[in-house]
Amino acid sequence: MLNQVADLDRVFQALADPGRRLMVERLSQGPASVSELGRPLAMSLAAVVQHVQVLEASGLVRSQKVGRTRTCSINPAALRSAESWIAERRSLWERRLDRLGDYLADSARSTPRLSSDQPEEQQ
Amino acid sequence: MLNQVADLDRVFQALADPGRRLMVERLSQGPASVSELGRPLAMSLAAVVQHVQVLEASGLVRSQKVGRTRTCSINPAALRSAESWIAERRSLWERRLDRLGDYLADSARSTPRLSSDQPEEQQ
Numbered sequence: 001m002l003n004q005v006a007d008l009d010r011v012f013q014a015l016a017d018p019g020r021r022l023m024v025e026r027l028s029q030g031p032a033s034v035s036e037l038g039r040p041l042a043m044s045l046a047a048v049v050q051h052v053q054v055l056e057a058s059g060l061v062r063s064q065k066v067g068r069t070r071t072c073s074i075n076p077a078a079l080r081s082a083e084s085w086i087a088e089r090r091s092l093w094e095r096r097l098d099r100l101g102d103y104l105a106d107s108a109r110s111t112p113r114l115s116s117d118q119p120e121e122q123q
Numbered sequence: 124m125l126n127q128v129a130d131l132d133r134v135f136q137a138l139a140d141p142g143r144r145l146m147v148e149r150l151s152q153g154p155a156s157v158s159e160l161g162r163p164l165a166m167s168l169a170a171v172v173q174h175v176q177v178l179e180a181s182g183l184v185r186s187q188k189v190g191r192t193r194t195c196s197i198n199p200a201a202l203r204s205a206e207s208w209i210a211e212r213r214s215l216w217e218r219r220l221d222r223l224g225d226y227l228a229d230s231a232r233s234t235p236r237l238s239s240d241q242p243e244e245q246q
Contacts, residue, residue: 012139028215083209092151
C-alpha cells in the first residue's frame with residue numbers, strides 16, 4: 001500500500017511536466033531512442049536524459065541500452081494505475097450525484113401525498 | 124491549447140501529493156469543510172489551507188465561504204481532463220500493439236508459402 005502511494009506520487013509528478021508528457025505521447029506510438037525523444041523539445045541532451053530518468057523512476061517508461069543507443073518504451077501498467085485512481089474517484093462522485101438525483105426524485109413524488117394513509121416508518 | 128497544457132501541469136502536480144489525493148478522495152464522497160478535509164491528516168490547519176489552495180488553483184476543487192465556514196467540493200471536469208489525457212495515450216499504445224499483433228499473425232500465415240507461385244511484389 002505504501003509503495004503504491006509512493007508510485008502514484010512519482011507517476012503524477014512525472015506527468016506534471018509538459019516536456020515529459022510529450023515524451024509519453026511519442027512513446028505511446030512506439031519505442032524511441034533518447035535523442036529521438038528530445039528532438040521536438042528545445043533543450044539540451046543532458047536535460048532530456050534527466051527527464052527520461054524521472055519517467056523511468058516513476059515506472060511510466062522502461063529503457064534498454066544496446067550498443068550506444070538507449071531505447072525507451074512505455075510501461076502501460078503505470079499509466080493504467082494513474083488512470084484507475086482518477087476514474088475511481090470520478091465514479092464515486094458520479095454515483096453520489098445519482099443517489100442525490102434519486103433522493104430528489106423520490107422527495108418530489110412523495111411531496112403531494114401529505115394526506116396519505118400510510119404511516120411513516122418509525123425506528 | 125496553451126491553457127490546457129498549463130491546466131494539466133497543475134492538475135497532475137496537485138495529484139502528486141498523497142495528502143491532496145486523500146482530500147480529493149474525501150470530496151468524491153461529497154462536499155466538506157476545510158477542517159473536515161484536514162481531520163485525517165497529521166498537519167496544521169495552515170498546511171491544510173495551502174493544500175486546498177493548490178487543489179483550487181488546479182481546478183480540481185471549488186470552494187465557497189458561507190459565514191465562517193469554507194466548504195469545498197470536487198470539480199469533475201478537471202478529473203475528467205486528466206483521466207482522458209492518460210486514457211488516450213494508453214489507447215494509442217494498445218492500438219499499436221494490436222497492429223503489431225495483426226502484422227505478426229499475417230507474417231506467420233504467409234511464412235509457409237515460400238514455394239508459392241505468386242511472385243514477390245517489387246517496388
